[in-house]
Amino acid sequence: MNKFWIVLSHTYLSKLKSKSFIITTVIMMALVLILSNMTNILKTFGSDDREQVAIIDQTGEHLFDGYKAEVAVVNDEITIIASQDEENAEKKVIDEEISGYLLLEKDVDNGLKGTYKANQISDSMISDDLFLALSQLKSKRTASELSLTDQQIVQLNTPPAYETIALAENAKSEEDLNQARGLVYVLLFVIYFGVLMYATMIAMEVATEKTSRVMEILISSVSPITQMFAKILGVALLSLTQMILFFGVGYVSIKRNLTDMNEGFFAIFGFGNTNISTIIYAIIFAMLGYLLYATLAACLGSVVSKIEDVQQMISPMTMLVVIAFLIAMFGLGNPSASYITITSFIPFFSPMIMFLRVGMLNVPFWEIAISIGLLIATIILLGIVGARIYRGGVLMYGSSKSLKSIKNALQLSKKN
Amino acid sequence: MALQIKGVTKKFGEFTAVNNLNFTIPEKEMFGFLGGNGAGKTTTFRMILGLLDPTEGEIVWNGKKIDYASSSLIGYLPEERGLYPKLKVRDQIVYLARLRGMNKGKALKELEYWLDRFKVPEYIDKRVEELSKGNQQKIQLIASMIHKPELLILDEPFSGLDPVNVEMLKEAVIDLRDSGTTIVFSSHRMEHVEEMCEHLCIMHKGSPVVEGKLKEIKRSFGKKNVSIRADFDLSFLDAYPGVTKVKTTMEGKILQVTGEDVAADIIRDLVPRGFVRKFELEEPSLTDIFIEKVGAAYE
Ligand SMILES: Nc1ncnc2c1ncn2[C@@H]1O[C@H](COP(=O)(O)OP(=O)(O)OP(=O)(O)O)[C@@H](O)[C@H]1O
Ligand SMILES: [Mg+2]
Numbered sequence: 001m002n003k004f005w006i007v008l009s010h011t012y013l014s015k016l017k018s019k020s021f022i023i024t025t026v027i028m029m030a031l032v033l034i035l036s037n038m039t040n041i042l043k044t045f046g047s048d049d050r051e052q053v054a055i056i057d058q059t060g061e062h063l064f065d066g067y068k069a070e071v072a073v074v075n076d077e078i079t080i081i082a083s084q085d086e087e088n089a090e091k092k093v094i095d096e097e098i099s100g101y102l103l104l105e106k107d108v109d110n111g112l113k114g115t116y117k118a119n120q121i122s123d124s125m126i127s128d129d130l131f132l133a134l135s136q137l138k139s140k141r142t143a144s145e146l147s148l149t150d151q152q153i154v155q156l157n158t159p160p161a162y163e164t165i166a167l168a169e170n171a172k173s174e175e176d177l178n179q180a181r182g183l184v185y186v187l188l189f190v191i192y193f194g195v196l197m198y199a200t201m202i203a204m205e206v207a208t209e210k211t212s213r214v215m216e217i218l219i220s221s222v223s224p225i226t227q228m229f230a231k232i233l234g235v236a237l238l239s240l241t242q243m244i245l246f247f248g249v250g251y252v253s254i255k256r257n258l259t260d261m262n263e264g265f266f267a268i269f270g271f272g273n274t275n276i277s278t279i280i281y282a283i284i285f286a287m288l289g290y291l292l293y294a295t296l297a298a299c300l301g302s303v304v305s306k307i308e309d310v311q312q313m314i315s316p317m318t319m320l321v322v323i324a325f326l327i328a329m330f331g332l333g334n335p336s337a338s339y340i341t342i343t344s345f346i347p348f349f350s351p352m353i354m355f356l357r358v359g360m361l362n363v364p365f366w367e368i369a370i371s372i373g374l375l376i377a378t379i380i381l382l383g384i385v386g387a388r389i390y391r392g393g394v395l396m397y398g399s400s401k402s403l404k405s406i407k408n409a410l411q412l413s414k415k416n
Numbered sequence: 417m418a419l420q421i422k423g424v425t426k427k428f429g430e431f432t433a434v435n436n437l438n439f440t441i442p443e444k445e446m447f448g449f450l451g452g453n454g455a456g457k458t459t460t461f462r463m464i465l466g467l468l469d470p471t472e473g474e475i476v477w478n479g480k481k482i483d484y485a486s487s488s489l490i491g492y493l494p495e496e497r498g499l500y501p502k503l504k505v506r507d508q509i510v511y512l513a514r515l516r517g518m519n520k521g522k523a524l525k526e527l528e529y530w531l532d533r534f535k536v537p538e539y540i541d542k543r544v545e546e547l548s549k550g551n552q553q554k555i556q557l558i559a560s561m562i563h564k565p566e567l568l569i570l571d572e573p574f575s576g577l578d579p580v581n582v583e584m585l586k587e588a589v590i591d592l593r594d595s596g597t598t599i600v601f602s603s604h605r606m607e608h609v610e611e612m613c614e615h616l617c618i619m620h621k622g623s624p625v626v627e628g629k630l631k632e633i634k635r636s637f638g639k640k641n642v643s644i645r646a647d648f649d650l651s652f653l654d655a656y657p658g659v660t661k662v663k664t665t666m667e668g669k670i671l672q673v674t675g676e677d678v679a680a681d682i683i684r685d686l687v688p689r690g691f692v693r694k695f696e697l698e699e700p701s702l703t704d705i706f707i708e709k710v711g712a713a714y715e
Pocket of ligand 1: 395431433451453454455456457459460495
C-alpha cells in the first residue's frame with residue numbers, strides 16, 4: 001500500500017509541476033473567467049450608451065410623463081425624450097443619435113395607437129418593451145375612464161394561474177426540464193472532455209514510461225496492478241485539482257455578477273437555481289466514467305512501443321467516448337426515448353447517458369443502482385484483465401496493431 | 417540459502433527460449449551468465465525477477481519465490497537502459513529508491529556518495545536526457561544498487577562504456593559483492609566473467625552448455641594452451657599428435673593441446689632442435705571454452 005502512495009504522489013506531483021499542465025490550467029482558467037463574465041463583456045462591447053427613444057405625443061392628452069414612467073418600469077435602460085415634429089426625430093434616427101421614435105396617436109375608437117420607427121426593427125427588445133409599456137398605459141387609461149378602484153385594477157391585471165404538469169410519473173415538469181437541460185448539457189460536456197482528456201493523459205503517461213524503458217525497472221519493484229491504479233488515481237487527483245480551480249474561479253466570478261447572472265446569459269443554462277443532486281450525480285458518473293476509460297487507456301498505452309502510436313491505439317476508445325457523447329446529445333431533446341433507456345445500462349455509455357436520464361427525468365433509484373453496479377463490475381473486470389495486459393504489454397516491443405498486440409500481451413503474462 | 421533455478425523452461429508459443437535450466441547460485445558471490453545473442457539470458461533474468469512466469473519449473477531465493485514483497489531486497493539493471501528523460505537525476509533516483517523501500521533522506525545521501533565516487537557530482541541537478549549514454553548508464557547502475565540489495569541482477573552492465581568507466585563500475589560492483597550482495601550478471605565479455613566470477617553458466621539457444629565453478633570448468637575442459645617461441649622452424653608442430661588447434665603468431669605459435677602429457681612430449685621434441693626462448697603451459701581461457709562449446713553446438 002505504501003508503494004501505491006509513492007507512485008500516486010509521484011504521478012500527481014510531477015504532473016502538477018510540469019509546464020504543460022500549468023499552461024493549460026492558466027489558459028482554461030482565463031477561459032472560464034471570460035465565459036463567466038460574458039454578460040458584462042457583451043455589455044461593454046455592445047451598446048455603450050443607453051438607448052434613446054423619442055416620443056411624439058399627438059394624442060393631445062399629455063401622456064408623455066405617464067408613458068415615461070411606464071417605460072422606466074419595464075426597462076430602465078431606455079431613455080425617453082420628448083419630441084415635437086416627426087421630421088426632426090426621423091433625422092435623428094437616421095443620424096443614429098437616437099435608436100428610434102414612437103408616434104403616439106388616438107385611433108378611431110378613441111383608443112391608443114403607437115407606431116415605432118427605427119432604422120432596423122430586428123432589434124425587437126426595445127420595440128417589445130415599448131409595446132409592453134404602452135399596454136400598461138392603456139390599461140390604466142381605460143381603468144380610469146371606467147373609474148375603477150385600484151383594487152379592481154390589480155384584479156384586472158393579475159394573470160390567471162397557469163401550470164403545466166406532466167402525467168407520466170418519471171417526467172419532470174416542463175419548467176424543470178428546461179432548466180435541467182441547460183445544466184445537464186454543460187455537465188455532459190465537462191464529463192466528455194474530462195474523460196477524454198485525462199484518459200488520454202494516462203495512456204500517454206504509460207506509453208512514455210514504456211518507450212523510455214524505465215518501465216522494466218518500475219515493474220520489477222512495484223506490481224503492475226498497484227502501478228496502474230496508483231497512476232489512474234494520481235491523474236484523477238490532478239483532474240480534481242484542475243476542476244476545483246476552474247469551478248472556484250467560475251464560482252467567485254459568477255458570484256460577483258450574480259445580479260446580472262439571474263436574468264442574463266446564465267439563466268438559460270439553469271444555473272439560477274442549481275440542482276444539487278444533478279451535480280452530485282455528475283461527479284459520481286464522471287469519476288466512474290473516468291475510471292473505466294482510464295483503465296482501458298492504461299492497457300492500450302502499455303502495448304504501444306512508440307509514443308507516436310498512442311493516438312492510433314486509443315482511437316477505438318476515443319470513438320466510444322464520442323459515440324456516448326453523441327447519443328447523449330441526441331437524447332437531450334428526448335430523454336425518455338427507448339434507445340436512451342437501453343444505452344444507459346451499457347457500461348461504456350452509461351456514465352454519460354445514465355447521467356443524462358438522472359438529470360432530466362425522475363429515474364427510479366434501482367435503475368440507477370443497476371447501471372452504477374454494472375459500471376463498477378466492468379471497471380473491476382477491466383482492472384483485472386487490464387493488469388495482465390499491462391504486465392505483458394510493458395515487456396513487449398514489437399509493432400503495435402491494436403487487437404493483436406493485446407492478445408500478445410495477455411499471452412506474455414501467462415505461463416503458456 | 418541461495419538462488420535456486422529448478423528445471424526452468426520458458427516457451428513463447430511454440431518457441432523455447434529457455435530449456436530446462438538447472439543450477440544454484442551461491443550466496444554472496446558473483447555469478448556470470450554467458451551466451452550468444454538470443455541465448456535466453458534476459459529471459460532467464462526476467463523469470464528470476466518474476467516479470468515472466470516460467471512455463472515449467474520454479475526459481476526460489478532463500479527458499480521463497482521472489483515477489484513484490486521482497487522487492488526492497490532485489491536490484492535490477494535491465495538490458496534496455498532507460499530512465500525518465502525529463503526528470504532530474506535527483507528526483508529520478510529518489511523516486512526509484514523509494515519504490516525499493518528507502519526513505520528520501522537516506523536515498524539522497526547514498527546518491528551523493530555514488531555520484532562522487534563515479535566522479536560526476538554535478539549531474540544531480542541535470543535532466544537525464546542531457547547526459548551521454550554511458551553516463552546515463554552510471555545513473556542507472558546507481559538506481560539498481562542504491563538500496564544495497566541482497567540480490568542484484570545486472571543485464572550486460574558494462575556494455576557501451578569506455579575502459580576507465582568499465583573499471584570504475586567493476587570496482588563498485590566488486591565492493592558490493594564484498595559487502596555481501598549476491599550478484600548475477602550477463603556479459604558478452606569473457607574476461608569480465610573470468611576476472612570476477614567464481615561460478616558461471618554458458619547458455620546456447622536456451623540450454624546451458626557449460627555450468628559450474630570456473631576453475632573446475634577449466635580443469636575438466638582438459639585442453640591446455642602451449643605458447644612457444646624458438647629460433648627454428650616450428651611447422652612440424654602443426655600436425656603433431658594431441659594438438660587440436662594451432663595459431664601462428666609473429667614470434668611463434670600458440671597450440672591447444674589435449675593435455676599436459678602432450679605438452680611434455682612437445683618440449684622433449686623441441687629441445688634437441690635448437691634454442692627455445694619461451695615455453696609456457698597455460699590454462700585455457702574462457703574464450704577458448706566458449707568457442708569450443710558454443711561453436712560445437714552450432715555445428
Ligand atoms: N516476448 C517474447 N516473445 C517471443 N519471443 C521472445 C520474447 N522475448 C524473447 N524472445 C525470444 O527468446 C530468445 C531469448 O531471448 P533473450 O532476450 O533472453 O536473449 P539474450 O540471451 O538476452 O540475448 P542478447 O544477448 O541478445 O541480449 C530470443 O530468441 C528471443 O527472440
Ligand atoms: Mg539479453
